[in-house]
Amino acid sequence: MGRYIVKRVISAVITIWFIMTLTFILMNNLPGDPFTSERQQSEEIKAAVYAKYGLDDPAHIRYFKYLRNYAKGDFGVSFQELGMTVNHLIKVAFPYSMKIGIAASILIIVLGVILGVLSALKQNKPTDRIVMILCTLGVTIPSFVLATGFLYFFSRKLGWVPSYGAGTWKHYIGPVIAISAFSLAFVARLSRTSLIEVLQQDYIRTARAKGLSERTVILKHALKNSLIPVVTYIGPMIAGIVTGSFVIEKVFAIPGMGDFFVSSIQNRDYTMIMGITVFYSIFVVIAILLVDIIYVFIDPRIKYD
Amino acid sequence: MDNLNNIDPQMWNKIDKSKKDAEKVERPNLTYWQDAWRRIKQNKVAMVSLVVIVLVILSAIIMPMVWKFKYSDQNLELANIPRKLEIYKLTEQDYIYITKDYKAIKVTSDGNLLGMADVINNDMTNRKRVYDVAGKEFVIDYSLYFNAKVEFNNLSKKAKKDPTIDLLAAEHELNNAKKYEVFYDGQLVEVSDKVSNKTYILGSDSLGRDLFIRIFDGARISLTIGFVAAFINFVIGILYGGISGYFGGRVDNIMMRIVDVISTIPMMLYVILLTVVFEPGMKSIIIAMSITYWVRMARIVRGQVLSLREQEFVLAAQTLGASTKRILLRHIIPNVMGPVMVALNMQIPAAIFNEAFLSFIGLGVSAPRASWGSLCNDALQGLYTYPYQLFYPALAISITILAFNLFGDGLRDALDPRLRK
Numbered sequence: 258m259g260r261y262i263v264k265r266v267i268s269a270v271i272t273i274w275f276i277m278t279l280t281f282i283l284m285n286n287l288p289g290d291p292f293t294s295e296r297q298q299s300e301e302i303k304a305a306v307y308a309k310y311g312l313d314d315p316a317h318i319r320y321f322k323y324l325r326n327y328a329k330g331d332f333g334v335s336f337q338e339l340g341m342t343v344n345h346l347i348k349v350a351f352p353y354s355m356k357i358g359i360a361a362s363i364l365i366i367v368l369g370v371i372l373g374v375l376s377a378l379k380q381n382k383p384t385d386r387i388v389m390i391l392c393t394l395g396v397t398i399p400s401f402v403l404a405t406g407f408l409y410f411f412s413r414k415l416g417w418v419p420s421y422g423a424g425t426w427k428h429y430i431g432p433v434i435a436i437s438a439f440s441l442a443f444v445a446r447l448s449r450t451s452l453i454e455v456l457q458q459d460y461i462r463t464a465r466a467k468g469l470s471e472r473t474v475i476l477k478h479a480l481k482n483s484l485i486p487v488v489t490y491i492g493p494m495i496a497g498i499v500t501g502s503f504v505i506e507k508v509f510a511i512p513g514m515g516d517f518f519v520s521s522i523q524n525r526d527y528t529m530i531m532g533i534t535v536f537y538s539i540f541v542v543i544a545i546l547l548v549d550i551i552y553v554f555i556d557p558r559i560k561y562d
Numbered sequence: 563m564d565n566l567n568n569i570d571p572q573m574w575n576k577i578d579k580s581k582k583d584a585e586k587v588e589r590p591n592l593t594y595w596q597d598a599w600r601r602i603k604q605n606k607v608a609m610v611s612l613v614v615i616v617l618v619i620l621s622a623i624i625m626p627m628v629w630k631f632k633y634s635d636q637n638l639e640l641a642n643i644p645r646k647l648e649i650y651k652l653t654e655q656d657y658i659y660i661t662k663d664y665k666a667i668k669v670t671s672d673g674n675l676l677g678m679a680d681v682i683n684n685d686m687t688n689r690k691r692v693y694d695v696a697g698k699e700f701v702i703d704y705s706l707y708f709n710a711k712v713e714f715n716n717l718s719k720k721a722k723k724d725p726t727i728d729l730l731a732a733e734h735e736l737n738n739a740k741k742y743e744v745f746y747d748g749q750l751v752e753v754s755d756k757v758s759n760k761t762y763i764l765g766s767d768s769l770g771r772d773l774f775i776r777i778f779d780g781a782r783i784s785l786t787i788g789f790v791a792a793f794i795n796f797v798i799g800i801l802y803g804g805i806s807g808y809f810g811g812r813v814d815n816i817m818m819r820i821v822d823v824i825s826t827i828p829m830m831l832y833v834i835l836l837t838v839v840f841e842p843g844m845k846s847i848i849i850a851m852s853i854t855y856w857v858r859m860a861r862i863v864r865g866q867v868l869s870l871r872e873q874e875f876v877l878a879a880q881t882l883g884a885s886t887k888r889i890l891l892r893h894i895i896p897n898v899m900g901p902v903m904v905a906l907n908m909q910i911p912a913a914i915f916n917e918a919f920l921s922f923i924g925l926g927v928s929a930p931r932a933s934w935g936s937l938c939n940d941a942l943q944g945l946y947t948y949p950y951q952l953f954y955p956a957l958a959i960s961i962t963i964l965a966f967n968l969f970g971d972g973l974r975d976a977l978d979p980r981l982r983k
Contacts, residue, residue, distance in 0.1 A: 272823045279832070283839050397964040399915060401922050401938060402956040405945055413946050416734025492826075500830040504922055508942070519923045522838060530838060534831045541828045 262550055269546040276538045277327060281320055284531045332532035337524055343532030346517055353513035354506065358498045360429060361437045365494060368437075369444025370487060374480065376445070377452035388445060395442025400501050404435035404508040421510035432509045436501040440494045444487055452483040485556050492545035499537050594900070601976040608972020614965040618958075622781035631772040633779035634930040639678045640667065641770035643762060644950050647673055651754035652746045656696050662947045664704045664742055666693045673757035698747040707741035737946070764954050767937075768944060773951060776932055777958050783933040784959070787848055787917045792909035794852035799859025800902065804890055806860070807867030818864070821857050829854045833916065834925065842925045851913055862905050866898040900977040907973055911966035918959055934959045 307313040311322060326333070332343035372392075376385040408431060412420040418427045455461065456479055464478045465471075502515035510516070514533065521529035592600065602608050626633065647659045649669055658679065659667045668676040679693040679700065689705040714736045721727040744751050759765060764774040806817040833850040840846030870876065871894065879889050914934075920926060921935025932940065934955045941951035 268819070268822060269826070272826050275823055276827055280835065283835055287839055393964065393967065397967060398960050399918055399922075399935075399938075399956070401919070402952070402960065405938075405942065405952055406956075409945060409949050409952075413737060416730055416737075419730060496828040496830070499828060500919075504919065507923065522834065523924045525838070527838075530835065534835055537831055538828055542826050545826050 258553055261553060265546060265549050269542050272542050273539050276542070277324060277535055278320075280531055280535050280538075281323055284527055285316060285319075287527060327535060332536055333528045335521070335526055336528045337521075337526040341529075343529060343536065346514065346529075346533070347536060350512055350514045350517050353511055354502050354515055357429060357432050357436060357502065357505070357511070357513065358495075360433045361440075361498050362491075362494065364433060364437045365440045365444055366487065366491075369441045370448045370484065372441075372445040373448030374452055374475075374483075377449045377456070377483075378475070380453060385449075388449075392442040392445050395438045395445075398438070400435050400439060401504040401508060403438055404431065404505050407431045407435055408508065428509070428511070432505045432511060435508075436498055436505045439501070440490075440497050444490060444494075447490055448483060448487050451486045452479060455479045455483040458482075485552075488548065488552055488555060491548045492541075495544045496541050499541060598900075598973075598976045602972050605972040605975065607968050608976070611965040611967075611969035611972065614961065615969060618781060618962055618965070619785060622778055622785055625778035626775060626782065629772075629775045629778070631775050633771070633776050633932070635771060636930075637766075637770040639770065640675055640761070640766055641768055642766065642944065642948050642951075643667065643675065643759060643770075644765045644948065645759050645763065647757050647759055648753045649673075649755050649757060650744060650746070650751050652698075652700065652751070653696050657755075658693075658695065658700065658744075660702060660742070660744065664691055664702050666691070666695075666700060666702060668695075669757075670760075671755075671757070673760040675759070675761040695746070699745075700747075701745040702742055703745065704742040706743060707739065710736055710739050765948075765950050767940065767951055768948075771930075773937075773954060776937060777934070777955055780932050780934045780937050780955065781958065781962075783844060783927055783931065784914050784917055784935070784962075787844060787851070787933070788910045788914040790848050791851040791855070791913040791917075792906055794848070795856040795859055795909055796902065796906050798852070798856040799905075800863050800895060800898070802856065803860035803863025803865075804867055804895060804898075807864035808871055808886070808890055808894065810868065810871075814864070814868075821860055825857045825861075830916070830919070833920065834923075837920060837925045842920075842928065844927050847917055847920055847925070847927075851916060855909065855912070855916075859902065859905055859909070862901055863898055866901060867894055870894050870897055904970060904974045904977060907966065907970040911963040911970075914959065914963060914966075 304313070311319060314322070330344070332347070334343070335341035372388050376388040379385045408420055411417050411431065418430055419425070421428075461474060461479055464474045469478075499515075502513060503519050504515075505511075506513040506516035507519050514537075518530070518533045518537075521533065642661060642663075643659070647669060649657045649659050649671075651657055651671075657669045657671050659669050659675075661667060666679040668679050670676065679695055681691070682694050682699065683690075683692040685692065689703065689708050691702045691704075693700040693702075714732055717727060717732055718729055721729045762772045762774065764772075764777065767773055767776065802817065802821075806814045806821075833847075833854055836850035836853070837846050840849060876889060876893055879893050884892075917926070917933060918935030918938065921933050922939045924939065926933055926936035926939070937955035938952055938959075941948065941955070945952060
């Protein structure tokens with residue numbers, strides 16, 4: 258098991274290096290440079306600015322400098338807004354995204370599992386049908402449609418929740434629902450299939466034959482094992498929440514990281530795009546790594562080498 | 563007993579083997595695909611989905627060729643006009659529809675738009691617009707909303723000091739209040755009828771373009787991206803997975819480690835990055851999605867190939883001296899097709915979904931063309947006033963993705979009954 262963990266950590270480090278190199282190559286091949294603007298600057302000023310940001314160095318020197326900076330936790334500065342750095346953004350905006358992300362994760366896992374278990378226990382009954390129809394709709398409707406629909410009905414037509422900003426808990430209802438829907442539907446389907454499969458296993462029959470109550474059979478014997486596939490979905494779920502936040506924060510005007518990312522895309526603020534991309538990628542890779550390690554402890558049936 | 567004696571002695575003779583039916587094939591031989599088709603035909607949901615998919619594709623091809631408008635035709639006078647019109651009857655021939663920004667549009671009684679009414683006076687200070695309809699004055703007085711708005715602004719100032727004021731409720735009230743009054747020849751007139759818009763059957767967008775044809779033109783773009791991206795993923799995935807699985811051993815190990823690394827990267831971020839680098843547009847979206855989303859396909863193919871290459875028919879082909887290329891292309895890949903087709907079918911809606919997502923954050927095709935995602939994005943600004951502009955493209959995306967998903971489920975059940983859930 259120790260070997261597996263070491264192997265996973267090494268693989269994650271390679272992934273992060275790969276991500277950073279890929280990002281560097283892509284950004285290095287952009288047409289134009291951050292200082293291409295309508296205003297003509299004199300050659301001297303240009304050279305001075307280039308020297309300040311180290312843009313006149315050859316590519317490999319910039320590459321190592323870039324790796325060193327990122328390793329120290331410096332994710333770069335904005336080339337369009339004076340004094341704006343990615344680190345500052347992480348400090349100011351990321352907490353908003355994090356709040357939504359954590360709330361969404363809890364909603365997805367708790368409600369997703371509850372719905373899945375409910376429909377597995379009532380297989381082919383009306384409850385099951387309704388849950389499955391909702392799940393199909395959940396993976397069909399894009400999150401931005403859900404978000405805008407929510408805004409239109411609940412804040413405009415009914416006036417129940419405020420339409421933009423991030424002041425009170427009421428502001429978070431819409432974003433959390435919209436960002437969760439897809440993964441929620443997925444988790445519900447996943448836990449349903451998995452529980453149905455587990456309930457057909459021999460050890461469940463044994464447990465029933467021993468005369469255990471249905472409650473004990475399901476809660477103690479079936480549920481625990483059926484939740485293992487759900488754990489594997491946590492990685493993709495985090496990636497989904499991160500990308501989902503881009504549109505959700507835009508629609509609900511939440512001053513989070515995703516909103517800034519989208520506006521830096523629209524302003525073509527390349528260093529910001531690069532910094533946020535690398536930050537988010539590393540975040541997701543580490544999250545997946547942690548999930549994989551936790552998984553080893555949860556599922557003793559699998560032997561790792 | 564008598565019956566036994568009556569048997570014709572001929573019956574005891576041996577019959578010729580060729581006359582026996584035991585070896586006869588009663589039903590026609592079904593190939594794998596014919597068998598799958600037979601099974602999927604019994605699945606009503608899948609068949610309905612297939613019909614929907616075919617209809618969407620056909621109408622995306624045909625509609626832009628036959629419709630009265632082009633996707634780029636615009637008429638600024640007739641911007642933001644919804645599907646249902648509340649019209650005011652002024653005389654027997656003259657009907658007026660009033661837009662959300664208080665302009666009077668002349669319509670026929672059955673809902674054809676004729677154009678803006680002639681303006682006599684646009685009195686900004688008193689918030690009145692005066693038009694000439696059939697020689698008489700037609701007045702739109704929108705000071706009502708303006709006064710309400712002033713009151714609301716005062717209230718919101720007070721609310722800063724007094725937290726007991728429910729601003730949310732006040733805003734709600736403001737939004738649903740009556741906004742204007744209209745007078746014809748000095749008389750107050752009320753809405754006389756509700757008709758369907760005959761000119762723009764799904765309404766027009768903020769530049770006065772026909773939403774209906776823009777949705778079908780958007781379907782062309784969204785579907786093209788969906789199909790092409792999925793197809794390229796399919797080709798790359800099949801080659802990569804096929805080679806990895808067939809050679810096995812160290813090659814497989816290295817190739818799969820690469821796939822492991824790639825699969826933990828949040829792909830959407832890199833699709834965004836690639837689209838930014840390549841300049842937004844249909845081509846770059848396709849390129850970005852094709853070089854990122856093949857990993858799943860490669861894994862499926864590899865798993866299948868790994869088990870197939872141990873089978874006897876591969877050994878037989880090798881013994882007969884077939885080349886590696888021939889074994890891969892003729893023997894292994896056709897047998898992998900079942901699960902791959904299911905994955906491919908799921909890749910198409912995923913690509914449409916992702917394209918909509920990219921367009922929505924402003925990385926879509928450039929104007930005047932529009933995909934479903936960019937139509938939704940365009941509608942966002944006027945969401946509260948013109949919700950229909952978001953509703954129809956969103957409906958198109960949802961129906962198409964739903965159809966692909968349901969058809970995919972059916973296809974999976976039909977191609978591989980073992981996977982049935």
